Amino acid sequence: MHELLEKDRVYAAVDLLFLTVRERRLYLLLSRRENEPCAGYAALPGRMIGLSESAEETAAVLENEMLPGAGAYMEQLYTFSDVHRDARGRVITIAYFALIPYQRLERLLPSTKMRLYEIDTRAEEPVLTDEEGKRLAKSDLAFDHARIIQTCVNRLKGKIGYTDISLRLLSDDKRFTMVELEGIFEAVTGQEADKSNFRRFIRSRFEDSGIITALRQTEKQTRGRPALLYRWNREA
Amino acid sequence: MHELLEKDRVYAAVDLLFLTVRERRLYLLLSRRENEPCAGYAALPGRMIGLSESAEETAAVLENEMLPGAGAYMEQLYTFSDVHRDARGRVITIAYFALIPYQRLERLLPSTKMRLYEIDTRAEEPVLTDEEGKRLAKSDLAFDHARIIQTCVNRLKGKIGYTDISLRLLSDDKRFTMVELEGIFEAVTGQEADKSNFRRFIRSRFEDSGIITALRQTEKQTRGRPALLYRWNREA
DNA sequence: CCAAAAGTGTTGGTCGTACACCCATGC
DNA sequence: GCATGGGTGTACGACCAACACTTTTGG
Numbered sequence: 001m002h003e004l005l006e007k008d009r010v011y012a013a014v015d016l017l018f019l020t021v022r023e024r025r026l027y028l029l030l031s032r033r034e035n036e037p038c039a040g041y042a043a044l045p046g047r048m049i050g051l052s053e054s055a056e057e058t059a060a061v062l063e064n065e066m067l068p069g070a071g072a073y074m075e076q077l078y079t080f081s082d083v084h085r086d087a088r089g090r091v092i093t094i095a096y097f098a099l100i101p102y103q104r105l106e107r108l109l110p111s112t113k114m115r116l117y118e119i120d121t122r123a124e125e126p127v128l129t130d131e132e133g134k135r136l137a138k139s140d141l142a143f144d145h146a147r148i149i150q151t152c153v154n155r156l157k158g159k160i161g162y163t164d165i166s167l168r169l170l171s172d173d174k175r176f177t178m179v180e181l182e183g184i185f186e187a188v189t190g191q192e193a194d195k196s197n198f199r200r201f202i203r204s205r206f207e208d209s210g211i212i213t214a215l216r217q218t219e220k221q222t223r224g225r226p227a228l229l230y231r232w233n234r235e236a
Numbered sequence: 237m238h239e240l241l242e243k244d245r246v247y248a249a250v251d252l253l254f255l256t257v258r259e260r261r262l263y264l265l266l267s268r269r270e271n272e273p274c275a276g277y278a279a280l281p282g283r284m285i286g287l288s289e290s291a292e293e294t295a296a297v298l299e300n301e302m303l304p305g306a307g308a309y310m311e312q313l314y315t316f317s318d319v320h321r322d323a324r325g326r327v328i329t330i331a332y333f334a335l336i337p338y339q340r341l342e343r344l345l346p347s348t349k350m351r352l353y354e355i356d357t358r359a360e361e362p363v364l365t366d367e368e369g370k371r372l373a374k375s376d377l378a379f380d381h382a383r384i385i386q387t388c389v390n391r392l393k394g395k396i397g398y399t400d401i402s403l404r405l406l407s408d409d410k411r412f413t414m415v416e417l418e419g420i421f422e423a424v425t426g427q428e429a430d431k432s433n434f435r436r437f438i439r440s441r442f443e444d445s446g447i448i449t450a451l452r453q454t455e456k457q458t459r460g461r462p463a464l465l466y467r468w469n470r471e472a
Numbered sequence: 473c474c475a476a477a478a479g480t481g482t483t484g485g486t487c488g489t490a491c492a493c494c495c496a497t498g499c
Numbered sequence: 500g501c502a503t504g505g506g507t508g509t510a511c512g513a514c515c516a517a518c519a520c521t522t523t524t525g526g
Contacts, residue, residue, distance in 0.1 A: 078312065433489065
């Protein structure tokens with residue numbers, strides 16, 4: 001089976017970048033394409049836009065299809081429209097990124113065909129590595145997905161400093177520690193931050209405006225000193 | 237005459253926001269729609285994406301159709317896909333903004349049907365005014381174009397501080413004065429800057445990195461002290 | 473009591489803001 | 500010579516990076 005596209009018209013699709021952070025590393029979900037074109041290549045999940053749904057709605061449908069119950073935070077990334085980006089025909093794609101806490105994603109992983117790929121964000125161009133530690137070349141990616149991923153990482157690097165996207169990746173729904181949040185920044189920006197400066201930065205951005213609140217509780221009895229907990233007062 | 241769209245497919249179009257700055261004010265080019273739907277409403281120029289052109293190419297074709305020789309700097313803004321945004325059928329639009337120096341636009345104005353509308357960027361929501369000083373209500377705009385314009389102004393406000401889009405609006409191709417550039421910032425941000433601080437800001441952004449160079453020349457014999465000229469060393 | 477992890481404090485430099493001041497020209 | 504518009508200088512506070520330090524736990 002193989003989707004047949006008419007040759008004389010333009011199609012519109014949505015591609016999704018499911019992103020998560022685990023232990024100071026950024027991960028992306030890709031599946032192996034089973035059909036031509038690009039059979040065997042790693043690819044972002046995609047879906048044609050239906051007649052009676054907006055691109056945002058298509059993205060939600062696609063999320064539900066690929067990772068039901070993910071409840072990810074989504075944002076439009078960019079629209080890619082190169083004439084020859086899809087060998088099946090003329091397909092324009094509106095890419096969205098979907099941020100999902102790893103804690104939540106973990107439970108959904110067994111029931112999806114997609115696999116986690118680590119994104120090394122330190123270099124100019126992001127480097128993808130599969131679960132066996134094997135590097136994924138750009139030519140192993142279907143269509144123009146390498147370019148889409150690069151655009152996405154750049155966007156995240158740019159926006160993490162002045163938006164709340166970092167909070168959307170926090171594991172627990174309400175409580176978190178500064179070290180966790182720092183790990184998310186580190187994963188996205190690809191460089192480690194100074195503890196003290198990081199806390200000051202977060203406080204001035206989020207605590208002063210009431211977005212997060214310091215709690216009087218500590219948790220996570222591991223080895224060292226227990227970490228203070230913060231609460232994210234999410235509105236939306 | 238009236239374009240007929242099939243009911244069972246999704247179309248993709250490009251809408252363009254031609255923007256310019258004249259005397260510390262931001263202006264947008266709109267035309268009056270002659271056909272249904274939204275006949276008589278003010279609208280952004282738009283065009284369906286052809287089979288063998290990318291959205292960027294469609295934008296270039298549209299530019300050439302509406303303002304031949306404009307040579308504007310273009311950038312993708314956002315993609316709008318609400319199901320009912322166009323009464324003719326299902327049309328998704330990829331919006332681009334096109335920045336054009338007023339000096340160049342002036343010569344092209346007589347041969348276009350589009351009209352200049354001032355955008356007051358001081359309020360939360362931009363306020364449009366036509367050449368007679370009459371305010372354009374949001375309901376006077378076709379389709380979802382009010383929303384598109386608002387998105388564009390917000391984007392420009394955000395990007396003017398850390399990109400070179402301000403330079404793309406400078407009148408002469410090579411030389412400019414600080415006062416001119418300051419006027420562009422004022423038009424876009426909607427608030428006036430301190431002269432001294434503005435110069436420092438521009439120097440640290442553009443002069444230190446070699447993007448602009450201070451010349452030893454002065455020009456513009458008007459009334460007061462003649463202004464120093466700078467040169468924009470554009471690469472692309 | 474030592475290592476490990478979390479959290480705090482200090483300091484020097486840079487940057488943004490507000491404001492006052494000086495310069496070159498036309499009339 | 501004075502109004503006009505262009506350009507400069509300074510001073511203060513806020514903020515940022517780097518680094519050293521203290522606190523609280525487990526073993």
